[in-house]
Amino acid sequence: MKKRFLAVMMAAAMVFSLAACGGDDAGDSGKKETKPAETKGTEAATNSGSEESGGGTIKLGVLFPYTGSAAAVAEDAQKGIEFAIDEINSRGGIASMGGAKIELIYGDTQSNEEAAASEAERLISHEGVSALLGCYQSTVTLSVQNICEKYHVPLAITCSTGDALTEGAHPYSVTIHEQNMDTTKSHAQFISDMNAKEAGAIKTAAILRQNDDWGQALGDGWKEELAALDVEIVVDEVFAMDVTDLTTVVTKLVDKKPDVVLNACYFQSMSLLTQTMAGVGYEPKAMLCSSSGETDNDFIPTVGNNADGFFTVSGWGEDVLASMPDKEWIGEEYKERNNGEHYTAESAAGWAAAMVICESLEAAGKDEPEAINTAMRALEIPEDSWWNIYPYPISFNQETGKNENAIPVMGQFQDTKIKLIYPESIAVEGTELVFPGYELSPVYKNN
Numbered sequence: 001m002k003k004r005f006l007a008v009m010m011a012a013a014m015v016f017s018l019a020a021c022g023g024d025d026a027g028d029s030g031k032k033e034t035k036p037a038e039t040k041g042t043e044a045a046t047n048s049g050s051e052e053s054g055g056g057t058i059k060l061g062v063l064f065p066y067t068g069s070a071a072a073v074a075e076d077a078q079k080g081i082e083f084a085i086d087e088i089n090s091r092g093g094i095a096s097m098g099g100a101k102i103e104l105i106y107g108d109t110q111s112n113e114e115a116a117a118s119e120a121e122r123l124i125s126h127e128g129v130s131a132l133l134g135c136y137q138s139t140v141t142l143s144v145q146n147i148c149e150k151y152h153v154p155l156a157i158t159c160s161t162g163d164a165l166t167e168g169a170h171p172y173s174v175t176i177h178e179q180n181m182d183t184t185k186s187h188a189q190f191i192s193d194m195n196a197k198e199a200g201a202i203k204t205a206a207i208l209r210q211n212d213d214w215g216q217a218l219g220d221g222w223k224e225e226l227a228a229l230d231v232e233i234v235v236d237e238v239f240a241m242d243v244t245d246l247t248t249v250v251t252k253l254v255d256k257k258p259d260v261v262l263n264a265c266y267f268q269s270m271s272l273l274t275q276t277m278a279g280v281g282y283e284p285k286a287m288l289c290s291s292s293g294e295t296d297n298d299f300i301p302t303v304g305n306n307a308d309g310f311f312t313v314s315g316w317g318e319d320v321l322a323s324m325p326d327k328e329w330i331g332e333e334y335k336e337r338n339n340g341e342h343y344t345a346e347s348a349a350g351w352a353a354a355m356v357i358c359e360s361l362e363a364a365g366k367d368e369p370e371a372i373n374t375a376m377r378a379l380e381i382p383e384d385s386w387w388n389i390y391p392y393p394i395s396f397n398q399e400t401g402k403n404e405n406a407i408p409v410m411g412q413f414q415d416t417k418i419k420l421i422y423p424e425s426i427a428v429e430g431t432e433l434v435f436p437g438y439e440l441s442p443v444y445k446n447n
Contacts, residue, residue: 055098058367060085060357061123062104063134063144064159065111069241072267072296073136073346077159078106079338080350081133084387088358096365102358109135113143120147130367131156131360133353138162139213148172154360154373156353157401159346162217166402172373174401176352176394177315177345178408180214184221186313186408187262187288190422191229194260194286201285206235206258208249208273210266218264218290234258243269250276253284260286267293271302278306286311291408295345300416307413309434311422316348317411319420320391322428327389348389355387356394377401 062081064074085102093099105127107119116135123129124147131154135141141160148155155173157165161180165173194201207222209215215238226233234256237249246269253261261284265273270293277283291314293299294307321331321343334343356376361367363375381394388394392405410422412434419431427433
């Protein structure tokens with residue numbers, strides 16, 4: 001019997017006209033869960049903009065770095081977005097608009113602020129999109145956020161966690177999942193709890209981060225939190241996204257022996273760091289990652305069991321679906337669509353952002369950007385909404401656009417799988433926190 005994730009249920013489910021509520025439970029535990037019934041009379045059309053709907057076409061813009069080192073993240077987010085849009089289109093489109101179907105139009109940010117702003121202008125002015133989704137790197141997203149505010153077009157921020165995105169008034173954008181400030185606070189609470197379990201367990205720390213705004217923001221947050229915990233920083237390293245050798249960094253870790261390593265690494269550097277550490281037999285008491293490179297679909301195939309014991313913080317992990325039996329069909333269909341690939345945090349963010357836009361369109365009843373934005377900021381999506389795969393409700397601060405319900409959780413790699421494990425109250429029954437993390441590592445076992 002699985003525990004209810006976070007053990008918090010809304011008093012009643014809100015009913016939306018996007019689709020009928022709740023699916024029937026499978027007859028036996030080995031059977032795939034049934035997804036919620038489709039709206040009466042819908043056609044099983046999955047092509048965006050299908051003329052069968054009779055309600056016309058709604059254009060949405062999708063902006064991600066489709067070229068460069070961050071392209072893998074863009075691909076995962078896009079898969080989540082397209083899954084959501086195909087699901088809505090197959091259920092009959094936007095009912096309040098006569099069954100209008102949604103068409104996605106893409107733009108490449110090139111991981112560049114100017115290029116992203118230019119693409120946002122193109123999608124708005126020339127393609128006529130009604131809303132935007134994107135853009136991964138927070139400074140890039142900030143440039144697009146400014147364009148959206150200029151043209152009064154709503155933006156559902158996807159995979160970007162920079163705190164600046166919700167600092168001050170941002171009337172045309174919303175964030176759905178956790179941000180940097182939430183990540184560093186979650187790491188700090190974990191360290192505090194480790195010290196409570198074993199006095200003096202964490203006295204020193206290392207900070208490793210990418211040379212970009214995301215890494216800088218996390219580094220600043222960690223320094224502030226560690227100072228408050230009286231934990232000494234003995235290694236502080238910054239490196240490029242395309243780094244090819246981390247031997248010097250790992251040598252410093254071996255020399256200084258920090259109790260905990262906090263890192264903000266993309267796939268290439270995270271894989272390189274993991275393999276270099278394993279190569280010299282180095283392991284800290286806890287390796288705290290930041291939901292980036294270690295969640296990439298290629299990470300475990302690349303490093304195998306060398307990541308066992310690592311922790312990753314995120315607003316979402318696939319175990320969430322295991323604790324939501326009525327939504328397990330979402331994970332199963334995602335795997336069917338993507339050759340057996342599992343949902344990632346980026347895919348989940350894409351799915352959720354697209355569904356937020358669809359809910360906003362349904363509530364607005366028109367594809368006029370101002371109306372969509374007004375509806376979006378008024379949304380109140382309960383935790384048990386048929387599509388909400390986050391472990392919390394979704395609603396937005398009217399000034400900043402932040403979803404203040406977002407709560408990052410922590411998973412641990414156990415035999416190459418991420419098990420959501422912290423706070424311990426969220427763990428699926430039978431899953432236990434291995435404390436400290438190094439008890440799982442193959443180096444520890446070999447010794």
